[in-house]
Structures are given as C-alpha cells and as structure tokens.
Amino acid sequence: MNLLKLEHIQVELGGSTIVDDVSFTLEEGEIGCLLGPSGCGKTTLLRAVAGFEQLTGGAIELGDKVVSNGKAHVDPEHRGVGMVFQDFALFPHLSVEDNISFGLRNASKQEKRKRVGELLKHIGLEGYGPRYPHQLSGGQQQRIALARALAPRPRLLLLDEPFSSLDAELRESLATEVRALLKKENITALLVTHDQQEAFAMADKAGMMYRGRLLQWDTPYGLYHRPAHHLVADFIGHGVLLRGAITEDAKVDTALGMLNGAPLNGLKAGEAVDVLVRPDDIIIDDEGALKATIAARGFRGAHFIYTVMLADGSNILCMAPSHYQYDVGSTVHLRLNLDHLVLFHAGYCDT
C-alpha cells in the first residue's frame, strides 16, 4: 500500500517554481531518499510534504487521504508526520527521558516510561534516560532526536540532512543503525541528504532532483547502474562519459574499443553517444588488451582511484586495490568489466 503519494506537485516561492512536476510514491515501511545539488528544491519538497508549504499544483496523499492539493491543505500538526532536521535541538533543560516523551502528551506516565525505555534500547542508549543533552556526544544527541521524533509513532518520518553535523564515519554507521530502527518500527521515511553513501546505506528508493525536477526515482542500485539521465549518471557516484559512435552492426565504437550489447533505445548508426564508464568497470590487468597511461592517482584508503589516459587522449577513471601502486606516467594494461552499457545521446551532455 502506498503511504505517501506525490502527484505532479508544484511549489512556487517568491515567484519562482522551486518544485516542478514531481511525482513518486513510498510504500508503507519504505525509506526514500532525495539527492541533488544544493538549491535544487529538496528541502522545499520535504516542507511541502510536512505541510509547511502550500502547493501551486498537483496533490499529496498520505495514507488514503489527500493532505495537499489546490483546495485542501491539512495543517502540519494534523498530518501525523515526524521530523528530524539538521540542527536537531534537544531541549537543554529537559532530561533525555523527558525529551523523548515530549510528543507523548496524552500518554500515561507508565506508557511514557515503557515507550522511552523501548526506544532507548533500540538506539543503544539504555540507562541514559536521566542524563541531560550536554552530557551526550553529538551522535548520541542525534539518536535522541530521532527517538523523540519516533516516540509518537508517526506515519511518516521526514529527515532533512539529519547527520550532516557528524563526522563521515559516524554518519555512515548511524545511517545503517537508523535504517534498522525504522524497519523495526515499520516507519515510512523520506530523507534529504547530500551524502550519497548515506543515501545508499539507508534508502529502499532514491531520487535525484535537479532545478526542481525529479530526474529519476528508483532503487539506489538503479540510480547508480541504470541512470536514466546523463545528469544522474554524472552526479551519482564516480565515472566519466566517454564519447563514442554507433556502428552499422549496432556496436559502440569508443577509445576503449568496440563495445557490445548496448540497449540502443532508438539510437541509430552513425550517431554520437556518451557511454558511462564507472571506475569499477575498468580493471588494471597485465594481460589486458588495452594500453593506457596513469595520469593521476587518488588514495582512498582501501583503494586507489586512478585517472587513466587512453590512446586518443581521453581520460577514464579506474579503481584498484591500494596494494596496486602505479606511478603517474607509467603504462598499464586495462581489461573491461562492463556488464551492461549505459548510453546517452552525446548532445545531451552540452546542457
């Protein structure tokens, strides 16, 4: 069952269209994530779902009920939606226990204690109830903010850059923990983030926005491996778009050689295309048929990302385990590990 349904929604602010014709759904218990460059309208979309922004077109349904359209507008406090924002502000003068139970005004003391205990256990902070926010680390405070939002069992939880004030390592582990917690509580959630690793760690469905539009709504795997738009290919993960041409026998002629098996989707022989090449599609292998030169080396801890120059002068990226050390300027051989090809009309890339 769809818990959240956005149908062609549009939001205008200050005379500009900030969210433009966006549609997607989230099923009950699913976690969705919006990615996209700064200013593309992610927060505005989230605020429209929460009820803080009015729609100028389209409709939002929560459960079976329309909560926003041209005529209806259910106020935020009546939507059953919980929120966690970047600048999570716990009430400094309230204990952890009182912070978490803040939204449980109508519950009995006993019910409150039970729910708080259950949530503290879920977030791994059993026994922290009597503490005050200043006695907690940033990551612990953010977990408490999450528990506070979850306490009234919202139908939908909205998270806007909830971990962005935390360091990278903590962010990823917290994202995994929060996913487990949301699944345990069967809460549907929509998350906005800049961090693709966080999106991949948390989301069942993810989308990329660009200038108010949603370019693709898919699984994280689909966004990475089957980008539907060259901007998605470019924005999600590392990779390059390598120029090529469709041949008479439906192959793609590129600096990596003739590539087979591309879904042509209406592309005709002779047309110029861009082929998405990810760093994990290319393997440095002494037996590889293709000669190339290392143009740059980036250390990433467990692996290197090499920029490799092909015979025609074009550059691609290549990932190799960090014990495979090659100096800039050295010659290497490459093998392709492309299990599917993603092509775009070359012209699209000029936008």
Ligand SMILES: Nc1ncnc2c1ncn2[C@@H]1O[C@H](COP(=O)(O)OP(=O)(O)OP(=O)(O)O)[C@@H](O)[C@H]1O
């Ligand atoms: N109240 C407002 N009036 C006019 N324009 C606004 C208003 N609020 C936001 N905007 C504009 O809408 C656009 C989208 O803003 P929004 O905060 O939704 O983007 P975002 O994708 O969340 O960005 P970021 O990732 O940087 O937080 C921006 O260009 C912003 O300047």
